[in-house]
Amino acid sequence: MSAKTPKPPGLLERCQRGEQLAWRELFSKRAADIYRWAVLLGLDPSEAEDAAQDVLVTAARRIDRCEAEAALTSWLYQITRRIVANRRRGSWLRRWLPGREVTDADALSEPAFEHDGSAAGIAFELDTRRCLQRMPDELAELLVMVEIVGLTRDEAASVLGLPAGTVASRLRRAREQFRQHWQHDDADVVLGKALREGS
């Protein structure tokens, strides 16, 4: 009877052992996700890039606190939302400092993602980011958590430290607000309304 071969260590375990190659693998797998979360949570592309680096470095320092590979996504997301919140607070303060001018970088006109040259893709991305930015932070964050990160309501409740019922009602409100912002902006609707009114 042959002895059972031991299960090879997972990526998280290899990182916790300090294997450099495992870190590179983890960073390569997660960099795009973290950048995407940071952009959709309201950072501009260059800030999101810096924030993504901060998240990975923080994750590397605290990897011992992540208990299971299955929890890695929500653990990384928690770090991301803290770092993004800090950066947004910083940029809010900077905006009120004397001598600060509104710069080109403040305008939401630069796409953050690759769209293979599709103009419609760029417009979709910018519209979506704009709608999220107009929502209250806690609602936008919840919508990103569920729609983009892919967390379940229970996972989101655990990340936010809220009862599942509160998360469910907040998610309903978030979806409703997103829909309203989108409809408000949607050129089709504006034109349609005007044409129906006979203008």
Add this chain to the structure above:
Amino acid sequence: MTNGQRKEGTFGRMLAHAAPAAAVEQRIVEGALARMEARPRRRPWVLPAAIAATAAAAAGIFALLWSSAGDLPPGGARRVARHGDHATLAPHVTVSATAATGSLRYRVSSHDVSLSVGARLALQSSDAASPRLRLDAGKATFRVQPLASGHTFVVQTDHVRVEVVGTRFSVTTDVRCSTVRVTHGVVRASSTSIEGPGHRLRAGMSRRFCRRAEKRHAGLGEGDALVREALSLLGDASSAEKLRHADRLLTSYLKRFARGPLAEEALFHLVFIKHRLHDAKASEALARQFLQRFPSTRRAARLRRYWPEKKRPATDQR
């Protein structure tokens, strides 16, 4: 299903896998790895080792400053710089900071330059009074000593030329744009694609410079660039100026590429732009034109949904 529902349902699916440019992703990974190496996880022997390393580094820096204080050596010193090293940048040699080397520090004349991981920098003119540098990629931070009258310190990228008035600042560049951030003092930054006196940036200010659409998307064709720029302007519905600019871009596209691959997209958006600019007649005329040219497209179906039966063009009464 309303538009909002349609949008919200696809929002997750369409952006759930949206990815940044490969170069951005690489910069994130390499930068994080370099910073991780620079700050290893805590071990019991860290404190004594850190004390010893600090003492050694202090001695090294003291010795280096002692030896390198003075003018730029003729031809520039050619030595391999390592993390934490402080070498003199050689003229016409491009230096790159990679994850293996960590960030690099250089001396140009009496000024300091720090390269972040992923940065690529070349010294174009080694004139000690007026050095000129070119940043091809990544981020470099400059600490410039007070300049004597007539002396300059210039950093250039594809998008911007920064001339120092006596300051500390950083320049970050990628394929699309360059960002100048000023920490201390004042710089004058002028776009390489737009003529003009440029912008005077004081401490705490930053400005982003991008290529104009025609240049930025040169590889994708001029027409495509016009439509892309127009669509990125469309997002800000509150700005009439941007709408008018988008109007000009799309009209220009349709004039020059009437049968172009993006004609449908350009015409469709032009209908809405004219309407937002309160030009109902032009909007209606363009909508009719769209229905005649692209009668069986999904966009035509969307237009018809909002088009009262009696006002629909005769050619479209089917």
